Amino acid sequence: MRLPSIVIEGATALIEAVHVRPGDRVTRGTPLFDFSVDLGAIVGHLCPPITCHRAVAHEDGHVLSVIAAPGAVLEANSELGLVGSAPDESTDAPPTRAFRILVAGVVWRPEMWSASQLA
Secondary structure, eight states: OBOOTTSOTTOOEEEEEEOOOTTOEEOTTOEEEEEEEEGGGTSOOSSOOEEEEEEEESSOEEEEEEOOOTTOEEOTTOBOEEEESSTTOOSSSOOSSOOOEEEEEEOOOTTSHHHHTTO
């Protein structure tokens, strides 16, 4: 499972929330993680445009590991964790293909990680 390429060159993503843990079974539509992108890092603005997104599973699987944590700043295509087809699948061998996810824009919410930094 990798950070989607919605993060454009030169920008990084802030992991706002992780909705899954190792051992969880995911089905199509299961929320995986939320992230925000500060486009002001690329082009100067008086009020930096920050967009919020949610990644959801596009197929069924079992979460084998989660690497990303709320507050982590990552580049596009960074590994966030591993999802396999069976709960006891080995994580020693590299995956045969990427786990498919979909990304949607979401509204910033007070329970996101960045809200804890405003207090």
